[in-house]
Amino acid sequence: MAEVTWGCVARVGVDLSKRVYQVHAVDRSGRVLLAKPLAPDRFYAWCAELPKGCLVAMEACGGAHAAARALQRLGLDARLIAGHFVTPYRMTGRSGKNDANDAAAICEAASRPHMRFVPVKTAEQQGQLSVHRLRDGYKAERTALINRIRGVLAEFHLVFPQSPEALRKVLADVIEDASSELTGIARMVLQRAHLHWIDLDLQMKWCDERIQAHVRTDERAAKAAALHGIGPIGASALVASVADFKQFASAKQFSAWLGLVPSQNSTGGKASLGRITKRGDDYLRTLLIQGAKSAVMTAGKHSDRISQWLVQLKERVGWQKAVVALANKNARILWAVLTRDDAFDPNHLPEAGASLHAQPRAGPLSS
Structure with a gap:
């Protein structure tokens, strides 16, 4: 060295791992200057010798954000790349995956x-x-526990x-019911499972309180929570995951990043659209879909434009497609609200004569 x-x-x-970082460094002409594994402490000491503003790229994975912040403090240009963007640049293909080849692919x-x-x-x-x-x-643990309880009872x-x-209301009485065939050990198993269920509910309540506090103290999260189909949990997660919504050029790009747009298999000028791509963060997309389900099911009780649109869409294409359409719409409205510092208006009307290519407004966007 x-x-x-x-x-x-x-x-x-x-290429990051727990105990060793595989490094691949090149000069401006692409000549390899270093290709070897380094322990984390040696890696950061070596990075301190690099010129300020040097580009250091890593795959987005566990610990990558903390590593990037440490490199930024050293004055380096630390960047993260999604794994599926790195794979095509591995010269040895899928069959030649190892740390050295991955580091070279990240660099390329x-x-x-x-x-x-x-x-x-x-x-x-x-x-x-x-x-x-x-x-x-x-x-997830509570769902698994409930299934185990049902299995024992069955x-x-x-x-x-x-x-x-329904199970929660009768479980205590079932455990105490002496007329059933439940044995003593089975009753003790159910008692411990019931206590664990109660503890999980308390732990989830604590998490909900922290999330509610985040929405109350964060202006952007509060704006997001005002949308139909985006509750406190979805608003908190979206704002915490996306620090700056202006990094997306348009509302459509943001919804595409969340995987809420149709996949394409088009050729010869003929468009062929399929199911949504399901790219991006599964957790965020799931929250948007779950929130949209609730909004679609209760749309008939409201008179605003979005609710009326949902009622008509549900009758025309079915509730499942209406749910995905609303999740897509909410993502686009959220982008408009948070990039333009507007308030959400469910009865917003687009300006007369607005260009079809104009950026979407903070209201009910076209699906």
Whole structure:
């Protein structure tokens, strides 16, 4: 390493792992200056010798945002690339995947002039998102626990409605019912499972309180929560995940980033659209879809323009397509509201004579 002048380094690709970072550094002509694994402490010490503003690219993965912030503090241009954008630049193809080839592919991908980089999240963003991850984990654990309880009860021919609330109301009485065939050990199992269910509900309540506090204190989250089909959880997650909505050139680009636009298989001038792409963050897209389901089911109770549009759309294409259409619309309205500092108006009317190519307004956009 001492024989090379690190001031010549123009671009660095790094493949991150827990205990070793694979480094691939090149100069402006693309000549490889360094290709070797380094321990994390040695890697950051080496980065301190790089010229200010040197591009250091990494794949977006666990720990990548923290690593990028550390590199930014050293005065380097740290950037993150989504994994599916790196794979095409691996010279050995899918069958030649290893750390060295991945680092070289990251370095090559970062050199592309039209490469799309993942914005580096702040520590505050990641802290808020950790509440969502914890809540989502508790939710999955609670669902699994309820299924285990139903499995135990079904073994003794005790079957109840599928609603968790229906089971919650009768579970304590079932455990105490001496007329059933439940054995002593089975009753103890159900008692412990019931207590665990109560504890999970309390933990989820704590997470909900933290999320509600975020929405109350964050002006952008409060604006997002005002949309039909975006509640406090969705608003908090969206704002925490996307620090600057202006990074997207348009509302359509934002909805495409969330995977809410149709996939295409078009050729010869003939458009062929399929299901939504489902790209981007699964958690954000799921929250938008779930919120849209609630809005579609209650649209008949409201008289605003969006609700009326939903009622007509549901009758025409069915409730499932209407849900996806509303999730797409909400993503686009959210972009308009937060990039233009407007308030959401469910009865917004577009300006007369507005160009078809004008950017969408903060109101009911076309589907």
